[in-house]
Each structure stands twice: as structure tokens, then as C-alpha cells.
Amino acid sequence: MEKPVFTGNFTQQEPIPEAAIAAALDVMRSGRLHRYNLLPGDEGEVAALEREFAAFTGARFALAVASGGYAMSCAMRAIGVQAGDKILSNGWTLAPVPGAIASLGAIPVFVETTQDLTIDLDDLAHKARESGARVLLLSHMRGHICDMDRLMTIARAHDLQVIEDCAHTMGAAWRGVASGRHGVVGCYSTQTYKHINSGEGGLIVSDDPEIMARAVVLSGSYMLYGKHTAAPPVEMFENVKYETPNISGRMDHLRAAILRPQLAALPQQVARWNALYRMLEAGLRNIAGLRVIERPPQESIVGSSFQFLLPDWSADRMRALLAACAARGVELKWFGAAEPVAFTSRYDSWRYAPPQRLPRTDAILAGLIDMRLPLTFSEADVRMIAEIIRDEVVGASTQAAE
Numbered sequence: 001m002e003k004p005v006f007t008g009n010f011t012q013q014e015p016i017p018e019a020a021i022a023a024a025l026d027v028m029r030s031g032r033l034h035r036y037n038l039l040p041g042d043e044g045e046v047a048a049l050e051r052e053f054a055a056f057t058g059a060r061f062a063l064a065v066a067s068g069g070y071a072m073s074c075a076m077r078a079i080g081v082q083a084g085d086k087i088l089s090n091g092w093t094l095a096p097v098p099g100a101i102a103s104l105g106a107i108p109v110f111v112e113t114t115q116d117l118t119i120d121l122d123d124l125a126h127k128a129r130e131s132g133a134r135v136l137l138l139s140h141m142r143g144h145i146c147d148m149d150r151l152m153t154i155a156r157a158h159d160l161q162v163i164e165d166c167a168h169t170m171g172a173a174w175r176g177v178a179s180g181r182h183g184v185v186g187c188y189s190t191q192t193y194k195h196i197n198s199g200e201g202g203l204i205v206s207d208d209p210e211i212m213a214r215a216v217v218l219s220g221s222y223m224l225y226g227k228h229t230a231a232p233p234v235e236m237f238e239n240v241k242y243e244t245p246n247i248s249g250r251m252d253h254l255r256a257a258i259l260r261p262q263l264a265a266l267p268q269q270v271a272r273w274n275a276l277y278r279m280l281e282a283g284l285r286n287i288a289g290l291r292v293i294e295r296p297p298q299e300s301i302v303g304s305s306f307q308f309l310l311p312d313w314s315a316d317r318m319r320a321l322l323a324a325c326a327a328r329g330v331e332l333k334w335f336g337a338a339e340p341v342a343f344t345s346r347y348d349s350w351r352y353a354p355p356q357r358l359p360r361t362d363a364i365l366a367g368l369i370d371m372r373l374p375l376t377f378s379e380a381d382v383r384m385i386a387e388i389i390r391d392e393v394v395g396a397s398t399q400a401a402e
């Protein structure tokens, strides 16, 4: 019998909603694309997005910027990180995270990863003590949220300020508190592959007026910070405005116009993502040798991607599985490859950072498979993907046993 082949596209997003297209056309017809180019009395799309995003996350303040990577470097500058400072961060994350640290001339100190794909809190406490670092750039990589209660206890004990990288957790929560609202600053991305799509873009939230005033000036507000509607009161800028450099990285009205209708629809999109995620999870349960990542009950997830582990598989077996799945149209990513490929790279290829050894992370990544779950997939698509993976994993195991 012919083996079924999946013909869907793992990188195909949904179209931008019609309401967002209409709003974008209005911005273009106005000619006023710069966020501070406003008619008297206008709030403007960017300030409106900030106001709505602050409400969405429950933060006092929000700021829209040029990218998620910019959001993280801006947040670190705003809390006072200096060149040469050590910054704790996840050993398993995406390259813009250590890149943001390096952009300040700061030094990443990588923390181990658990089998649940979250930061290893014992190693975090150990490295906080050992390194003397005062900042943790915590990446909720692929949407996996660690025990935030315990993490914040460790942070308080070691006097660590926590900045959250929520590129994969916009719309997610831990015990009902939005991701990005546990630390002092939360950073988000609106890049095409994240949860709302403006091509490129980022958002920052915080309750701290001084940090946020600095972030606003850093983002390139000039002396126009009074035009923000989700920023601290203008008095907060009195000293900040002289001491803070303009490191231009604003968002424009066009992107904000595209994002606002998507933000309003995000809760429905999250429900759709999670339906696909739970279906895939069910389809991949009870396969010998394949470990599904159990999501804790405290975590409200956004299932925009899916990961599973094949513990103890050799590199050759992993490569054979990837090739067999790819031949049947199922595009899997593997974090165990020796060389960085496409978006996927590993801490040992970020060689601007001092060399570090993370043996537990290495062991996890050697068996870690990752895939995107775009909303253009139907439930039938997801059932077929699960079936193909099951077939190929079981097939590979049967061969290995022979």
C-alpha cells in the first residue's frame, strides 16, 4: 500500500485579516506612517496598540518597538545592564536571545535545560551563586513555561532581576498570570512566525515607571514621549530624557494597524492552536521510545509549535527519521545537529560567548524534535502528521531491533 504523504506547508501563515488590511490602507492613504506624525487629538495606531497590549497583559505600561530582539536589548539597557555584566539565560533558546545580550557587550551565562524543556532551576540557583549575575533573561522557549513561583523565589533569594522573553508565550499564562508579568519586564515579538504577525515587530511591558520611561526614550521617542498613552506620566521623564540615549527602534503605524485586529482575535486563535496541539499530542502518545512533553496544569499554553523527545536515539537514527518524515512531507527540526541549520542553532555555535559546557542540555537536545503548527493546518492535517510520525518512529524502532 502507498504510504500517505502530507502536502501542507509548515511555514504558511494565515492571511492578514481583512479589518487589518483596511486599517493598513487607511494609514497608507494618510501618508502619516511615523508614530509621532499625528493630527491634533489623534492617538495614532501605535499608541492605541500599546494601550490595548497593556490591557491584554494587565501591565501598567507598554511600548511597541521594531523587533523582539530589540525589545530584549532595550529592556536590558532600561534596567541598567552595562558592558561586561554577566547575564543568566537559557542554554536552549533562539539566537536573538544571546544576540541581545551580546549587543550590549554583556556576557551570557547559559543555564541547563530540563526534560520538560524549561530552564533547570537547580542549575539556575547554582549559576546565580557562582557567577554573581544580577539579571536573568528568561526565555520561554517554544512556549514551555517553568515553575514561575519557584523561579521568582530563586530570583528574590539571589537578587536577580528577571526579564522575560515571551516570543513564544504571547497569550499564555502561569497560574492565571500572563506570561511576561512575573519578571520586571516582559518582551514579545510580532514577527511572522509568532502569535500575531506584522512581519517584524516587538512589544515591551512593565509596571515600573522609571524603567519604562527609559525604554521609551531608548526606543527613539525624542522629546515626544508625551504622545504615548501607555507610558509613565511625563514627570518620570524629567531626568531620564538627558541621561538616556536614543537607540532608534520604533514601531510605525502601518505595523500597529495590522496588529490591533490580530491582538483582538488572539484568544480565539489560541483556542484553535490548542485544539491542534492537543490532537497532535493525543496522536503521539503511547509510542514506545517517544516522550511527549507533559504540560503542567498551572500552565495556560499557546500550542503554536510541538516538541517531543526520542531519548537515547543515536544521531544516525535521528537523521534517518528526519529524512523519512521529510520524504513524506513532514518537516521536523532537530536541535541535536552539529551545525546550525536555518533558524535552529545551539549554544555551542554562539561562539561570541565564552565557551560553556551544558551536558544535560546536550543530552536533551540530542533527542529533541521540534515542529511548527501553523493555523493553516486542519485537524485532518494534524491527524495525518501524527500518523506519519508514528509510522516512521515505530518503523525505525522495528528496524533497529532487527
Ligand SMILES: *Cc1c(COP(=O)(O)O)cnc(C)c1O
Pocket (backbone or CB within 6 Å): 067, 068, 069, 070, 093, 094, 096, 097, 139, 140, 141, 142, 165, 167, 168, 189, 190, 191, 200, 201, 202
Ligand atoms: C523570534 C524569537 C525572538 C526574537 O524575535 P524577533 O522579533 O525575531 O527579533 C526571541 N526569542 C525567541 C525564543 C524567538 O523565537
